Amino acid sequence: MSSPLSPVTLIRNVRVPYGGADHAVDIAVEGDTITAVPPADRSAASTATAPGSYDGRGLLALPGLVNAHAHIDKSWWGLPWQSYGGEGTTEGRIRHERARRDEIGMPSVEITRRVLDQFVAHGTTALRTHVDVDLGLGLRGIEVVREALAAYGGALTAQIVAFPQDGVLRRPGVLALLEQAAREGVDHIGGLDPATIDRDPVGQIDALVGLSAEHGVGIDIHLHDPAELGAFQIELVLDRVERLGLEGRVTIAHGFAVAQLADSRRRDLLARMGEAGVTMTTVAPLRLPQLPLHELDEHGVAFAFGTDGVRDLWSPYGTGDLLGIAWQYARASSLVHDDDLRRVVEIATGAGAPFAGLPANELRVGDRADIVLIDAENPMDSLVRTPPREAVIAGGRLLVG
Structure with a gap:
């Protein structure tokens, strides 16, 4: 687990709701900006712990x-x-x-x-x-x-x-x-x-x-x-x-x-x-x-x-x-x-x-890396249950998790 305010460069294996459907992705971050959102890489090599890497464990990712x-x-x-x-x-x-x-x-x-x-x-x-x-x-x-x-x-x-x-x-x-x-x-x-x-x-x-x-x-x-x-x-x-x-x-x-x-x-x-x-x-x-x-x-x-x-x-x-x-x-x-x-x-x-004072955020390339991870099935479930926030990343830095 990273220390508070430590930079996050890769959030592995999260679900992002695009177009009403969940997509399992990795989110790459440089500084405070999302730079890539490729399909989740679940290979053995990708699961190795590296500095700046955060394991999303299949959680739902929403903009902060x-x-x-x-x-x-x-x-x-x-x-x-x-x-x-x-x-x-x-x-x-x-x-x-x-x-x-x-x-x-x-x-x-x-x-x-x-x-x-x-x-x-x-x-x-x-x-x-x-x-x-x-x-x-x-x-x-x-x-x-x-x-x-x-x-x-x-x-x-x-x-x-x-x-x-x-x-x-x-x-x-x-x-x-x-x-x-x-x-x-x-x-x-x-x-x-x-x-x-x-x-x-x-x-x-x-x-x-x-x-x-x-x-x-x-x-x-x-x-x-x-x-x-x-x-x-x-x-x-x-x-x-x-x-x-x-x-x-x-x-x-x-x-x-x-x-x-x-x-x-x-x-x-x-x-x-x-x-x-x-x-x-x-x-x-x-x-x-x-x-x-x-x-x-x-x-x-x-x-x-x-x-x-x-x-x-x-x-x-x-x-x-x-x-x-x-x-x-x-x-x-x-x-x-x-x-x-x-x-x-x-x-x-x-x-x-x-x-x-920020642009709208959809967790796409170019958006600010403000991300909250929630153990929820989908956005609707996150709203009606308001479950605990498992991780909070703001400006590419881990604040909770």
């Missing part, structure tokens, strides 16, 4: 899981149990978190590393994480996250969203912090419920798209507001994307409104989102309608899954298993047919890679 909506800076993983407190509203959770985060040492490099370790153990090789930016923290959370990620030596791919959890406009100075974060290299700036948090949807959205246009960063905005109120804010975003030429730069996180609209209204909105390249992420909330898989695909609206917070002051739940979130989405959406289950796995893995 992509966690497109995480909050790795604000967990209490590894600390004594933290009882749920405060009020259950968005405002209540914000206040409770602000009151207690310093007491438990949030954000912390050590805790953030623990969360990342959980992600990796469950097969995540790339992520997009929202990191709190506010007047109390400044940009310290971003520094913490970067330091925690550095321990993976570039094997783990991550994009950072500077996230104004406490609002953008209602706290003077936050917008300046977002601009500073944009100048200092974050991938995206965030927003939060422009209508109900800042109570100024036009003002918040104009401020965010202005920074995006000036600094070339993306926008990833939390939008919890329901039905027509949420749709109205998405339309405000679309107006500005179209006017300023920001196609392909905006993600709507949560976007509960989309699943709550009347059918014709939802389809019209999705068609416009697809044309503008506006993407979505979901954490598959159990108590709300799910984003409609077939309609999103029909209108070209790319979407991906995220774990949201994991054991944080908003909720004690979360294991860091992105495949478990995909399972939750499929089950709550009543998806049962093979094509749909396979599609959900694609979204959770290679199709989600652009949400972390």
